[in-house]
Amino acid sequence: MLFNSLEFAGFATITLILYWMLRLRGQNVLLLIASYLFYSAWDWRFLSLLIFQSLVDYVAGLGIGRSEDERIRKRYLIGAITINLLVLATFKYFGFFVDSAIGLLRWIGLEPNPPLLEIILPIGISFYTFQSITYSFDVYRRRLPPTRSFLNYAVFVAYFPHMIAGPIQRANHLLPQIERPRTRPDGRQVRSGLFLIVMGLFKKVAIADAVAGVANEVFQRGSDAGSATLLIGVVAFSLQIYGDFAGYSDCARGVSRLFGIELTRNFEQPYLSRNITEFWRTWHISLSSWLHDYLYIPLGGNQGGKLITYRNLMLTMLLGGLWHGASWTFVIWGGLHGLWLAVHRALGGYAQRGLPATPRWRDVPSILATFGGVSLLWVFFRSGTLTQAMDYLGGLFSFAPGSVDPDHLILVAFSALMVLVLDLGQRITGDHSVVLRWSPPVRGAAIGVLLLSVLMWSGGDAQPFIYFQF
Amino acid sequence: MKKSTRSAVVTLVGFLAVVIGAEVAARAWLPAIPPDAHTWPRAEIGQKLEQIDAYEERGEAVDVLFVGSSQMAASTNPQLFTEQTGLSSYNAAFAGPSMRTVGRWLLDIVEPKLSPDVVVVGIASRDSNDRSRKNKNVHQAFLNSPGYRQETANLASQFEGWLEDVSVFMRYRRLMREPATFLEGTDDDLGSQEIRMPIGERGLRLIEPVDYRFTLKGQRRLAKGTLGNFQTGGREYRAVVEMHDVLEERGVEMILVNMPLTEDYLEAHEDADADMTSYREFLEDIVAATGVSFVDAEEAFATPKAFRDLLHLDVEGRDAFTEALADSWEDISDGAHLLMECNNKRTPECELHPAP
Numbered sequence: 001m002l003f004n005s006l007e008f009a010g011f012a013t014i015t016l017i018l019y020w021m022l023r024l025r026g027q028n029v030l031l032l033i034a035s036y037l038f039y040s041a042w043d044w045r046f047l048s049l050l051i052f053q054s055l056v057d058y059v060a061g062l063g064i065g066r067s068e069d070e071r072i073r074k075r076y077l078i079g080a081i082t083i084n085l086l087v088l089a090t091f092k093y094f095g096f097f098v099d100s101a102i103g104l105l106r107w108i109g110l111e112p113n114p115p116l117l118e119i120i121l122p123i124g125i126s127f128y129t130f131q132s133i134t135y136s137f138d139v140y141r142r143r144l145p146p147t148r149s150f151l152n153y154a155v156f157v158a159y160f161p162h163m164i165a166g167p168i169q170r171a172n173h174l175l176p177q178i179e180r181p182r183t184r185p186d187g188r189q190v191r192s193g194l195f196l197i198v199m200g201l202f203k204k205v206a207i208a209d210a211v212a213g214v215a216n217e218v219f220q221r222g223s224d225a226g227s228a229t230l231l232i233g234v235v236a237f238s239l240q241i242y243g244d245f246a247g248y249s250d251c252a253r254g255v256s257r258l259f260g261i262e263l264t265r266n267f268e269q270p271y272l273s274r275n276i277t278e279f280w281r282t283w284h285i286s287l288s289s290w291l292h293d294y295l296y297i298p299l300g301g302n303q304g305g306k307l308i309t310y311r312n313l314m315l316t317m318l319l320g321g322l323w324h325g326a327s328w329t330f331v332i333w334g335g336l337h338g339l340w341l342a343v344h345r346a347l348g349g350y351a352q353r354g355l356p357a358t359p360r361w362r363d364v365p366s367i368l369a370t371f372g373g374v375s376l377l378w379v380f381f382r383s384g385t386l387t388q389a390m391d392y393l394g395g396l397f398s399f400a401p402g403s404v405d406p407d408h409l410i411l412v413a414f415s416a417l418m419v420l421v422l423d424l425g426q427r428i429t430g431d432h433s434v435v436l437r438w439s440p441p442v443r444g445a446a447i448g449v450l451l452l453s454v455l456m457w458s459g460g461d462a463q464p465f466i467y468f469q470f
Numbered sequence: 471m472k473k474s475t476r477s478a479v480v481t482l483v484g485f486l487a488v489v490i491g492a493e494v495a496a497r498a499w500l501p502a503i504p505p506d507a508h509t510w511p512r513a514e515i516g517q518k519l520e521q522i523d524a525y526e527e528r529g530e531a532v533d534v535l536f537v538g539s540s541q542m543a544a545s546t547n548p549q550l551f552t553e554q555t556g557l558s559s560y561n562a563a564f565a566g567p568s569m570r571t572v573g574r575w576l577l578d579i580v581e582p583k584l585s586p587d588v589v590v591v592g593i594a595s596r597d598s599n600d601r602s603r604k605n606k607n608v609h610q611a612f613l614n615s616p617g618y619r620q621e622t623a624n625l626a627s628q629f630e631g632w633l634e635d636v637s638v639f640m641r642y643r644r645l646m647r648e649p650a651t652f653l654e655g656t657d658d659d660l661g662s663q664e665i666r667m668p669i670g671e672r673g674l675r676l677i678e679p680v681d682y683r684f685t686l687k688g689q690r691r692l693a694k695g696t697l698g699n700f701q702t703g704g705r706e707y708r709a710v711v712e713m714h715d716v717l718e719e720r721g722v723e724m725i726l727v728n729m730p731l732t733e734d735y736l737e738a739h740e741d742a743d744a745d746m747t748s749y750r751e752f753l754e755d756i757v758a759a760t761g762v763s764f765v766d767a768e769e770a771f772a773t774p775k776a777f778r779d780l781l782h783l784d785v786e787g788r789d790a791f792t793e794a795l796a797d798s799w800e801d802i803s804d805g806a807h808l809l810m811e812c813n814n815k816r817t818p819e820c821e822l823h824p825a826p
Contacts, residue, residue, distance in 0.1 A: 006626045187474075210647070217601070220704065406650035440477045444484025451485075452492050455633075456643040 002465070003251040004204055004458075011038070016258055024181045028155050031178075031259070035158035039124070042164070046122035049087065050158060056083050057132040058153045061139045065146035073140055080136040088129045091122055096326030124164040126323055128157050130290055135171035137294060144172045152178050161256040165248050165465055167266040167286035174261070182260030189257055192433045196254030198450050199422075199432070204247030204465070206453035207415045211236040211243075214408045219382055223395025226402015230395050232412050237382050238375040239415045242271065244466045245284065250432070265432070269423035271374075272359050274366040275349050276340045279374060282356065291320050309345065314338040324381070329389055333380040340373065358428050496639035510618075511611040514543070514564045514667045515575075519617070521673060522562065522583050532584040533557040536673075537576050538592030540565035541729045545592070545783040547792040548672035554796035560584060561673035568597045568605035568696070571612045573709040577716050579621050589722055590795070591713060594729045594768075594781065595739070595749040596696040600704035603648075604695040610644045679785040682774040684734050689780060693738040700745045702752035714760040725802055727765045728753060730791065730810075735780040763802050766825060767791065767810035776818050786817050794820035 002008060015034045019027050040047055060080035064073045089097075135156070138144040147153050156175045157163070185193065218225055218233025225233070249266035256263045270283035280288045296316040302309040314335065321334015359367060376393070383389035425434045435446045510516045525532060534557050536546045542563035551559045562580045563572075569591075576589065599605060612618055619631040634641040668676040710726070717724045739745040757764050771777070776787030783791055794810055795802070801822065802808060812820035 221701070407648040410649045411647075440480035441484035441487075444481035444486075445488045446484075447481070448485040448488030448492075452489060452639075455640065456646060 003248065003255075004201055007041075012255055012258075019259060020184060025151075027182070028151050028178060031155045031159060032151060035155065035160040035163060038160040039158060039163065042123045046125075049091075049122055049125075050128065051154070053084060053087060053129065053132055054154045054157045055150070056080055057135050057157070058147070058150050060136050061146035061153070062148075064136065064139045077136050077140040081133055084129050084132055088125060091125055093322075093326045100328075127166045127168055128163055130287075130323075131168050131171075132157055133294065134168070134290065135175070138171045144175065147175060147179065149179070159256075159261070161259070161261075162252045162263055165245070165252075166284075167249055167252065167264050168290055169263060169286070173264060177261045185258060185260055191436060193254045193257035195433045195436055195447075196250045196257065198254075198447065198454070199435075200247045200250030200252075200254060201454050202247070202450045203243040203250060203422075205457045206450075207418055208240045208243030208247060208466075209457055210411055211240050211415045214411055215240050215382070218408070219388075219392065222388065223391045223398070225395065226404075227396055227399050228404045229402055229408070230392060232404065232408050233392075234375045234379060234396065235416065236408070236412050237378050238271070238371070239412065239419060241378065241381070241466055242267075242419065243415070248465045268355060269427045271371050271419060272367055272423055272427055273356065273370050274359070274363050275370055276337070276344050276373070277349055278356050279370055280337070280341065281353070287320070287323070291316050291323075295319060306346070310342040313342045313345065317341060327384075328386055329380045329383055332386065332389075333377055336377050336380070340377075355430060356427070359424075493637055493639050496637075496642065509620075510615050511608065512564055512566055514669070516617060517667060517669050518562055518564060518673050519579070519621075521669070521671075522560070522580060525560070526583040531558055532560045532586045534559040534588045534590065535576075535580065535584055535586035536561040536563055536590045536592065537572050537580065538563040538727075538729070539567050539572070539594070539597060541594055541781055541783075542590075542592030542727075543673075543675050544677065544778075545729060545788050545791055546590075546795075547674055547788050549670070549674050550789055550792045551796050552672065554793060555799050557799075559672060560586075561675075563592060563673075566608045567612065568599070568602065568608065568709075569593065569706045569713075570605070570709040571609045572597070573713045574609075574612065574618070576713060579618075581717070581720065581722065586722060588725060589713075589717055590725045590727055591710070592727050592729045593710070593753075594731060594735075595700075595746060596692070596781075598702045598706045598749050598752050599696060599700050600706050601699040601701045602696045603699075605706070607645070614641070614644060677778070677785060677788075680778050682732075682777050682784070683779055684774070685779075689734060689738045692735070692780060693740065697739050697745070700740060700748070702748045707752060707756065710756050711759055714756075714762050723763070723803065724760075725763045725765065726753075726756065727795075728768045729781075730767045730770045730776075730783060730787070732771075732774040732777050732780050734774065738780065757805075757807070761805045763804065763806045763808075764825075765795070765802060765808045765810060765822065767794075767820075770794075770810040770812045770820055771818065772812075772814055775814070775816070776812070790818040790820045794822055798822035 011034070015030065019030055022030060036047055036050075039050060057080050060076045063076035067073050067076075135144070135153075139146045147156075152175065155178050156169075156171065159169075159174070159178070162169065214236040215233055218229055218236065221229075223230070246267040253263045253265070264286055266284060266286050268282040268285065270279050273279035273282055296312055299312040299315060300308055301312060304312075315338075317334045317338030318331060319334070321330045321332070321337070324330045324334070379392050379396075380386075380389045383392060426432055429437065431437065435443055435450075438446065510519075534548075534551065534555075536542055536548060536559065540563070543561060543565060546561050546563070548559040548561040551557070562575070562584075564575075567575065572591065576591075581589065596602070597605075614634065616631060616635065619627045630640075670676045714724050736742045736746065753764070756762065770791070771783075771787065776783055776790065778784040790812055791810070794812070798808065798821070807825040808822040809825040810820055810822050812818045
């Protein structure tokens with residue numbers, strides 16, 4: 001059940017109508033049923049796994065909260081994290097580790113013959129596992145009291161607007177909202193929630209899906225396509241993944257706002273970043289801040305000298321890459337980002353915390369350079385194998401001539417323009433719903449353009465979101 | 471009027487101005503495109519569907535169903551096949567589609583209505599070109615047609631169909647997604663072909679015998695339209711595999727026939743050697759992946775005498791091709807791989823042999 005489908009529209013509308021007819025406990029029961037139904041629509045077989053992981057963290061949270069003995073508290077924490085990571089490792093990384101071990105054994109001349117074992121990846125597992133870990137950690141660090149209600153905890157883990165692909169919510173942000181009575185959103189909140197949904201659909205359908213065909217075709221052709229086409233393919237994928245994921249996040253926030261629950265922002269115009277550090281502060285914020293708080297800082301952060309800082313950056317980004325998928329292409333992608341971050345830091349690079357400043361004309365070269373570098377690294381992310389990635393990059397830098405499909409050029413240029421206009425508007429005003437500030441006729445016209453664009457690109461089979469595979 | 475109400479009304483006016491403006495612009499921009507889409511992109515589809523519906527209403531069984539593009543439509547005589555084998559048959563092939571469109575026509579519409587035991591799918595290199603714009607446009611025109619929507623209707627597609635009936639913008643929005651191609655104009659593919667075919671019983675195309683006619687224009691049209699930018703695999707590959715797998719689930723056997731071609735057709739390829747090698751690998755991959763029974767008739771006719779043009783058999787070629795299938799019908803099953811060979815007579819005769 002995709003956000004960009006009529007099934008989801010019907011499902012969310014019915015749930016919303018029932019939701020606001022109920023009191024807090026009834027609302028949470030309804031949210032849990034709806035969330036489990038939503039998850040079951042993807043694959044009901046893994047619902048038991050989701051419930052099992054919820055139970056583990058709930059019990060661990062109670063255990064941590066009940067004890068004042070640091071050793072016992074730590075045991076509960078380690079137990080919860082170990083079980084979560086074991087589940088993740090089994091379902092997501094088992095095949096990867098086995099394949100890599102076989103490759104290594106073959107490389108040293110052995111011929112292993114392991115039994116064939118195909119493990120299906122439960123959808124959303126990386127997201128809800130990381131979210132569960134934040135709960136145990138935050139209770140352990142006494143940032144949050146453990147919840148006594150399994151119902152509330154289960155809703156926190158499975159809350160359907162964000163469970164499949166985030167934003168990954170911190171327990172101390174989302175759980176209190178689930179435990180407290182919600183106030184019915186006023187007219188302004190409803191308008192902004194609906195607008196976020198429209199904006200999310202626009203980014204997904206009219207930007208990401210519009211250039212998805214270009215990226216798919218060019219990546220399928222590989223180095224044969226000619227350098228100019230390969231360049232268009234890279235830019236197309238950069239726009240696709242941004243539109244796709246930011247669109248999902250906007251829809252998730254918009255739907256959740258209608259339920260009276262605020263989710264955190266996941267993107268802050270990342271392609272306007274002037275350097276790689278700024279990019280990672282504005283791209284997939286919920287994951288990058290998770291990695292910062294729960295991996296980089298526990299590793300020592302920047303407190304152990306320069307070399308330790310660079311090591312920590314590399315480790316964090318390598319694991320961040322691996323989080324995306326069980327493949328060496330993701331590891332390389334993460335590693336190269338880690339290297340870039342370390343080099344940027346070594347050269348004295350800096351990015352201020354909080355929302356980056358509005359770009360000025362003199363920032364254009366650094367913005368373009370950052371976008372170019374990030375786009376090149378997306379080649380590893382998008383390619384199925386390292387060979388394919390190297391073939392693609394080899395073709396790109398061969399500067400081989402080749403004809404450019406004018407449709408591809410127009411679609412990518414138009415999508416890039418749309419991203420630029422939307423992101424600049426948001427950056428300048430600091431408001432994701434900037435259109436709602438405009439005068440009524442302009443606002444109406446802008447909503448008309450967004451909806452017509454969605455309609456123009458709708459029809460046929462709805463395209464799944466890229467991040468659903470993680 | 472309250473300020474908030476006035477604001478909402480003005481917002482709505484702005485919204486409607488854009489929507490109406492887009493519709494007006496679409497109508498002004500698209501004068502060459504007929505304002506009313508026909509039920510099907512090709513009249514032949516509607517004609518055959520009328521016959522198919524009549525079969526379904528009568529509860530009349532069809533044992534063998536032929537599907538594919540115009541090659542199969544023109545090159546197989548179902549009446550003769552039924553006479554020869556005693557098996558009821560129907561030729562549901564029509565002009566224009568590649569494998570992805572044949573797949574939707576077969577699986578969504580024809581097979582459920584006729585419930586055949588065996589489906590014979592005709593294929594040629596043109597049907598395997600995943601990057602052909604014509605194949606893509608024909609497919610979109612087929613899926614967008616009111617006829618397909620009515621046949622496969624759910625609530626959402628009915629609503630979409632209603633929107634497309636009242637709005638030119640909505641009707642042609644898929645074509646606008648390829649702006650450069652759209653501005654060039656591709657009227658042939660836009661669903662305006664209301665040419666009715668003379669069609670007899672069992673979906674037989676009624677054609678008069680003619681001598682082989684080669685035209686450079688026809689060859690160029692083929693080269694530009696369907697064979698250019700040649701690349702096998704992708705959607706066309708998946709469509710054939712899906713046809714096989716879904717038919718197998720429904721208890722229907724599938725036979726794949728590599729259709730007869732002329733040398734002039736092969737020359738329409740930009741690089742005939744490379745393209746045909748890629749096409750044969752495409753066929754081998756399908757056979758390996760599905761285990762489908764396969765008849766290779768691509769080089770069955772040594773000269774173009776049996777053809778009426780680059781890729782369509784004439785009456786005598788058609789009957790010889792059909793008789794060969796009928797004569798060896800018992801042998802074409804369980805993953806058999808057969809080769810068709812024909813003699814060079816004015817009235818040719820063909821036979822199937824196990825492929826080496």
